[in-house]
Amino acid sequence: MTLAASRDGYGAALLELADDDRIVVLEADLGKSTKSCLFRAEYPNRTFSMGIAEQNMMLVAAGMASTGKIPFASTFAIFTERGFEQVRNGIARPNLKVHLCGSHGGIHTGTDGSSAQSIEDLAIYRTLPNMTVMHPCDDLSTKALTKALVEHANPSYTRTARNKTKRIYSEVQAESLEIGKFSIIREGEDVAILACGVMVSEAIDAADKLASEGVKATVVDVHTIKPFDHESMTSLAIKCGAIVSAEDHSIIGGLGGAVAESLAANHPTPLEQVGVQDVFGMSGQPDELMEHFGLTMSDIVDAAHKAVARRTT
């Protein structure tokens, strides 16, 4: 088992993309943290320090995109939100292909505490027309999906995580992921667990536990929250009849929100949400916090049993 942090995949992707000289990188005094520093070290002439000034960074990136550059701009997930309206009006509205990366997302970020733990980024960026929203689960999938953005027709926001979790994919598997398509990691017909980010490895462990209890679970890595893969969602709802969403994010408006909207519109099915229950985080070690906020493998197992008990088919 390899441990890795998804933010490392972002830095690795920038380096692999560097031959394309349209690629430019913007940072806001957190390049060492988001890992754009890897690109800076090799390509200082295409790396722009914007200082601690996130709002400005958004429109500078937009201006660059308007001339045909492909800007990748990063800071902590939470501090991208400082420039939310800039993203809305300056990037999403004119559909300029700026790719934002917000690292250190979620409660899992740990001891920095609530000011740094964005639990709302997926929700707010998802509300913007034209915007693609991703939250990959490991370094290799982050690398592959970030590289795929070069050919993508829209601006995007990708959340990465600070801390290491289990690597889920091999390099080859990761390369086969497609933006906007569910990645089914394992199949089972009793319940479908849809997870993103650091919760994917928890979901896999939960499926093992459930199997030992006689419940067969499908596990999906929803690396792309938007555009949402409604078609796959509907087939899973039909097949399993019980759904669990699991995210290191508020239960309002993120992955669980997207799942709920999709199910309500296409195939109403019992859904149990594992996520942050509309409260702010606090300082602590990632494991302690995940337990306190109900974001562990066993919380997913409990939710799965509840969802199965509510099944009507």
Add this chain to the structure above:
Amino acid sequence: MTAAEPTCEQRTVEDLELIAKDCRREIVRMVKRANAGHPGGSLSVIDLLVGLYGNTLRVTTENPTHPDRDRVILSKGHASPAMYSALHAFGFIEEADLHTYRVFNGVCQGHVDSKWTPGVDFSGGSLGMGLSFGLGIALSGKMDEKNHFTWVILGDGECQEGEIWEAAMATIHHKVENLTVIVDVNGIQNDDFVDQQMVMGDLAAKWAAFGWKIKEIDGHDMAEICAAINWSKEAVGPCVIMARTTKGKGVSFMENNPSFHGKAPNDEEFEQAMEELA
């Protein structure tokens, strides 16, 4: 009904210097125990905080939320170990609380947080917000004819945030005088030296151009700090104290070293730091 107006128990410069030294040790201990946090900017700002609490700030441990108290807004909220060590030195929190820095459910959160720590008036962690918040307090004080005073401590890197200048303009526009800004000019931010990240030119001249009165001081000279604080209270018009400081001050290998912005010392380094701060 509220109690009598809070007062400040004034200490001598020599006492304050000793207190600051104790605080420096506590800062390094906190960061070491947590194996995370921000030693550099805490060691650069600690003399300023001790000067404020021990020379001027009218706020008491019996009633740290008294409506007429003076406020200190640590806008660069990552320097929380400095704030916690000062709050401990002046009796607002216990020594045991210092052991909860960055610990699950602890009184001392990673970034200063008014919800968690007695004596903390502002929840920081996101740079650029403190001056606006301080301005709100100052405007309320003016409206209600209170005589409380607000000090806002900013980082020099933090001054890259646009909101700082929005607030700087608004403070002048609203003729606010019961507020002083202190900039901890240590020349380093997160990734690198300030001039590498964003050339800021003559920062004092920028504040002056916005209409603020300026005093430049050595931010580690306690007598100068106290004098500047007193000057800013008496002066007409909002003042900025530009405090020239050294990031990591007091620990040789942290001094002026960008890599100790947000990193704990290892065991060996910790021992050395403790020797140097003895």
